[in-house]
Amino acid sequence: MCWLCDLKTPGPASPDAPPTGRWNSRRGFLLAAALTSPALAQVDVGKSSAFAKLVPAEDVERSAATQYQEMLKQAASKNALAPADHPQLLRLRRIADHLIPFAPPWNPRARTWRWEINLLGSKQINAFCMPGGKIAFYSGILDELKLNDDEVAQIMGHEIAHALREHARARMGKGAATSIGAGILSQVLGLGDLGRTVTNYGAELLTLKFSRDDETEADLVGLELAARAAYDPRAGVTLWRKMQAASKGAPPQWLSTHPAGTTRIAEIEKTLPQVLPLYESAERR
Numbered sequence: 001m002c003w004l005c006d007l008k009t010p011g012p013a014s015p016d017a018p019p020t021g022r023w024n025s026r027r028g029f030l031l032a033a034a035l036t037s038p039a040l041a042q043v044d045v046g047k048s049s050a051f052a053k054l055v056p057a058e059d060v061e062r063s064a065a066t067q068y069q070e071m072l073k074q075a076a077s078k079n080a081l082a083p084a085d086h087p088q089l090l091r092l093r094r095i096a097d098h099l100i101p102f103a104p105p106w107n108p109r110a111r112t113w114r115w116e117i118n119l120l121g122s123k124q125i126n127a128f129c130m131p132g133g134k135i136a137f138y139s140g141i142l143d144e145l146k147l148n149d150d151e152v153a154q155i156m157g158h159e160i161a162h163a164l165r166e167h168a169r170a171r172m173g174k175g176a177a178t179s180i181g182a183g184i185l186s187q188v189l190g191l192g193d194l195g196r197t198v199t200n201y202g203a204e205l206l207t208l209k210f211s212r213d214d215e216t217e218a219d220l221v222g223l224e225l226a227a228r229a230a231y232d233p234r235a236g237v238t239l240w241r242k243m244q245a246a247s248k249g250a251p252p253q254w255l256s257t258h259p260a261g262t263t264r265i266a267e268i269e270k271t272l273p274q275v276l277p278l279y280e281s282a283e284r285r
Helices: 029-033 050-054 057-077 087-102 139-143 149-164 167-180 182-186 193-202 212-228 235-246 253-257 262-284
Strands: 116-120 127-130 134-138
Touching: 057 116, 057 127, 057 134, 057 167, 087 116, 087 134, 087 149, 087 212, 127 149, 134 139, 134 149, 149 167, 149 212, 149 235, 167 212, 212 235, 212 262, 235 262
Parallel strands: 116 134
Antiparallel strands: 127 134
């Protein structure tokens, strides 16, 4: 990670923004209590992968938190970590504050996650949300694509959806089962060798690639999260058109694990009638 933008050297955090990047997302939790449950969700993405059950969620989230903090330390050492008062970081945290209250119905663990969001100074067109709610945006994805708030919410919702649907945990579980052998499947969430395998696979969390099905799930759940938070889901279409335009040369890093195309846009357009009423209702509130 290198210094590629004009972010200032991190300074002391303001009283409203802890130095670690954590903040209290209280807005809307009462609303969220009256929200959808998975049974009432407007988008149907089916059940979570059974492979996720092979890996304790606590282990995955602990590994993610460790990697995330190490990434922040490295970024800070290169003056690539945005300070707490950076306008773009404040913007990201405001959008996150609107989205997060609508996360728990998709995954009850999200109620106790220590959510964090940080901005890294780099021209990379990239963003992610690690297990446990550890979010990072690269300045390049905001600056190069000239994203409006609705489009940022689509990216953030998509990445949060990966964490809520535990795609990383499922990929790690599948890898653990393959590595250890079929015998592990007869041990109901046994630890031992499995725990050590989780630690080994944890090193891949920052670069983990998801399947096409995972990406479709994240698109659709992200659309619903954004719509409920009063962000226009039609921005999903404009976002991916911008991504397509940006990928005409060397594909942006975000596209290396998030394949775009006309099929993806068509899937989003097909889903819009399900989520637009949520957006319109949120707008009225």
